[in-house]
Structures are given as C-alpha cells and as structure tokens.
Amino acid sequence: MPAKKRTTRIGNWYKSDDEKVHFVRRRKAPRPSQLRKISPGQVLILLAGRFQGKRVVFLKQLKSGLLLVTGPFKINGVPLKRVNQAYVIPTSTKVDIKGVDASKIEDEYFKRTEAQRRKNEKGFWAKRGELTEEQQVAEKKRLDEKRKTQKSIDDALVATIRKTSLLKQYLGARFSIGKTTRPHDLIF
C-alpha cells in the first residue's frame, strides 16, 4: 500500500515557541464620547461650518458620540444635524423638549446615499452623476421623508419656543464676537 503523501512540506526550520496570539482589544459596542455639561433641550452655539454662530437646540447624543441638533429649521434654517461636542458652546438657555420624539433618528439617518455621493460628478464622470428615473424617484421620496421628519420634530419644539418671550428671536440671531467681546470672560 503506497504511503500517504504529505501535502505540505516540512521545512528545515520551525518556530520553537508557540505562535503568539495577537491580542485584539475589541469592545462589544462602541461607547459614545462623554457628554460634557450638555443636557437635552439646551441651546448650543455652533462654532464652525455653514451655520457658524447659529443658536441651536440639542436633542440627544447619537451612538457615534455626535450630538443631534435642530434649529428648529423654521426659526434659523438649521435642519436636523450632527455636531461634534468640541465644535459647540453650550449656553445656559434651555428649551423643554418633552413633546419632541427624536428616538427614531440615529446615525443611519445621516448616511450618504449613492445618489448623493454621485450628485456632484463633473467632466468625465458627469454621466455617472446623472440619476436614473428610479434614482430620481427615490431621491424625491427620501427628501420628502426628510422634510416630514424635520417637521414632526420641529412642530412641537416651535410651539414650546413661542411661549417664552424673545426665545424665537434669540434662536434666530447669530452669535458674533464684537470689538470688546472677550470669549474667555463670557459666561454662556
């Protein structure tokens, strides 16, 4: 009977120690960054980006650690938005967000769709950026849903905001540093 042939070669050399198992530090669930002195309903000032200086209402912290925030849109044009804690100044003004249900909004809400990513294609790739009929319909649907979600959250908020005097104007105005403003002395 022919001997069973080895399928792998025996090398001249093999390690004398056991193979080291690479230690993988794996968290079961990602832990969001700690919220510093910010509580839901607080008014925050955005420090950077398109809406810099805008005062905005904080809704909740998302799983990624970013803060979910809304203008409300009707008041200052800021939609539902994610913001990093470090790019925000919390103020002492608080809005009651009892009637506001933001539980359904998570990071997936802000994920870019294929159609969005390809929207600004230019030149050689311009054709790829053109949406097919299906994609156009889907885009429209997505935007409509976005508007609905925005409205559902903002309606309750705006109603509460209208009750406090000057709060609507406060949220509509932008924060700005003037000639003698000393940010290190300001108490927000």
Add this chain to the structure above:
Amino acid sequence: MRSKYYIGSQGWDVKQSCPQYINENDCFNFQIKKQQRFQLMKGQVEQQKGATKTVKKVKTTNKKAPVRLWVKAVFTGFRRSKVQQNENQALLKIEHVNDVASSRFYWGKRVAYIYKAHSLKNNTKFRAIWGRISKSHGSNGVVTARFGRNLPPRAIGSTLRVFLYPNRA
C-alpha cells in the same frame, strides 16, 4: 423694556460695569438693529393691545450681517532670545487677553494665518496655515502657537484668527 435693548452696547465692558448682565443671553440683545428693535417693540405693543388682526411677522435676523467667531491675535514674532530664534513656535498676542488666567481659555484652540495668493487653489485665492495654541508665554497673556508649517516671517505684525474650537468646556 428699554433696558434690555440698551444694556451692553458695544464699546463698553459689560463684565466690569454691569456684573449682573454678563450673561451671553444679554449680549445678543444689542445685536438687533435699531430698526428691527423698534419693530420688535412695536410688534409686542400691538400684541399687548390684544389686536384682532394678525401681527406682521418681524424678521429679526439680519442675514447679511457678517458674523465673527474668531478672536483677533497679532503674530508678534517667533519664540526667541536676543540672538537666536525658534521658528517652530510663534508668539501670539490675543486681543483683550492680558494675563495667564485668561490665556488658559485659548489653550488647544485652532489658529489660522490667512493670506492671499495669486493663483486659484480650491476655487479661492485665499490660503491658510493652520495651527494650535500650545501654551502661555510669560505673564501678560501672550501665547505660543505651533503651526502645520511654520509661519512666514512676513506674517509678523499681521492678524491671525483664533477660533473658539475645539471647545474644552
């Protein structure tokens, strides 16, 4: 009513003169333009009268007003002794910051040196060198900043922008 709009007008140190109004909330009040202020007051007066006709919606935001979210700082020079200098560390004199305690607020804040170049890059002729404020220097509020690329010496004396982020509060 009147006091709310006139307190904290620009050119007047709010903290020293009126300690109960150092709230940022009140700083906002004088940012409303005079005309809009009048409209606001008018609107509220009409509401008080209990007018049955709807009050016209008052636009209180001046959308075209420039908004500054950075503090001015002068680049006074590189960290140096009499005959030697270290170009990796830039000394910044931040406006209205006169002591170490105040300068602590700015530690870690991002700074930008913005200048104009001839050619277009990223659709703009403006370019920036970004850096961060690393530490205080001396006892009078001067601060050291380190940049991605060292600042050019022609920037000495020019104004840099110290942003309010990252906010460490």
